[in-house]
Amino acid sequence: MATTNLPTTIKAVYQQDPKLTTLKLLQTPIPKASGPEEHLVKIKATAPCLGELGWEVNFPSLFPPNRERVPGTEAAGIIATSPPSSPFKPGDEVYFRLHARFPGCLREYTIIHTEELALKPKTLDWIEASATPLSTLTAWQGLFTQGILDKKGISGDADARAHNSKLRVLITGASGSVGAWALHFAAAAGAGAVVAQCGSFSIEEAKKAGATEIIDYKKQSIADWAQEDASREVDLVLDCVGGPTLAECWSAVKKNGVLLSVVGSPDELKPGSVTKDLAKSTWFLMDCKGDDLKEIADFIDERGLKPQIDSVVEFEDFQAAYDKVEQKKAKGKVVIKVDI
Template sequence: MSSFTLPATMKIVRQLDPNSTTLSMEEAPLPKPSHADDCLIRVYTTSPCVGELHWQVWFPSIVPAGSPRVPGTEAAGVVVQIPEGDTAQASGFKVGDRVFFRVEPEQTGHLRQYSLARLSQMAHVPSTMGWIEAGSTALSSLTAWQGLFQHGILDSRAIFGDVAAQKNNQKLSILITGASGVVGGWAVYLAALAGAGRIVALCDSLNTAYVKELGATEAVDYKKESVAQWVAKDPATREVDVAFDCVGGMTLGTCWSAVKDGGILLSITGDPGKEKPDSSTKTLAIAKWILVEPNGQQLQSISDLIAKERKCITKVDSVLDFADFQQAFDKVEARRANGKVVIKVMDI
């Protein structure tokens, strides 16, 4: 149902060629739901994700050839149409709600004035959060949440007061690489709120104060020494139960030296097994590349946390108008952004 007067067409940005990062704006009809739980959203803000313009070439099994190639996997906006039936009523969402969400890569993206998200993928935007933060928080915060609590061994219940979970988390140590980045920052913050006993943040010295403010107990300057060099000074006290890598490459490889034998190594950038040093004899309980999944319940927990703490830590590099979409993606693709680049699809 909808109480909004909807236009017949909308502005939409497409990637015409999967082998090119050039984007094009055009007029198109409003999207029609293709899933029973699809909601129509009037998009206010969205954020590019580094590498997403290459996903169809790199990961054809995830982004099929028939994809509409509209970029933007996360966004925030207002619900203008919701499915009929008991499922929608039980979901707690209604027309007019402010929501944010992240969808699957094979679903169409949100760099358009109206888009679709499923009830199971959305969460309510907390009252303390504006559109800029709302359109740039779902992807990074969900990635960190799932890395720590779904794939890792920290217990998220500790954040909301579970005493047994808090005691368990206090026994655990974690290394987070890229700790001052958008995902790494959320990982440090959530690990601290969950009461992890040790949180080692890998960053440069310029960001030491920032990561410690987020809750890191220690900081290692990767420009001065590698993780392997740092651990080698005192392996007995410096090895950790879990390493959460947000950098990849050589940094991911050195994480093997930091994790205790039988520990856990997770990366959001690549397969840890392919980066294992020949000299390492460790056998880990888990060593895998994790991909974030849309999860409205987890995102709602994050939303509730933001409302409770009255703090959103998403680092925003810049905010650009809808017409400047190519500039936004070029900046992200060139890795010149210190934080999220937000595109204002609607005036806010």
């Protein structure tokens, strides 16, 4: 199935040299969807990811040779063409995070695969929807796929909520894009305690999201907080900060607990004085799962939640948008309008 009157050429932004973060706008042929899972999607907006322009240099094995270097791994848009067996049809409004090895979303049309797609939350506009997939998938999978909370607790499943109620969860960087979503998910699933590590300026927001305990990093380290009271130890840590903060999380996690980070390897930062063994300690990357995004969309629509947006820029300002993200000057997501 296909939308009629598709253009033959489109505007697309390329990273021509993987060693450089400079981008260039070009006019290129519209991509062709050919595989049984491939959809041509008209992009409405996309959001840069921190470090994205260095991935090919830092993780070369993940990328095919001579790939088409179009950045932008999360976006929202409208299905233009879909394969016959697809659950999605032309005209469907979707949001997604695509695998980084594929050409991205910083162009007017791109190819998205069935497994990556979900209908966008009805309560989010295009800007908000484009800023949501990566952060929510990371938080969701950190708690429910990699972590030990049961997602069925969100829907009220009694056994799941009984299980979750026995667990204490610590989320570092709780005022950031991933951490804030993790607070909402953990609280909604019925975690026995949701500990948020954040700054003074974010305490009220963290409590609104469901935090039951606060560690103000401007006043106290995680290690000092944990050592004040042995009962503060947690069963699960989802670290969104890395570095010294991740190292301190070893003081807070219980023996045989789970320590996850989206930033770095917990084992590499394990203090020499720590002797406890954990059931799991790992750095993980989120998976581009449309099925998870479908559940997340339902969650967002039911609760009227919104992503953190730093700023919105026009398509032609793509370089400034990426520079701001790379320089860590953004508080929340920077969104690039492609066709709004």
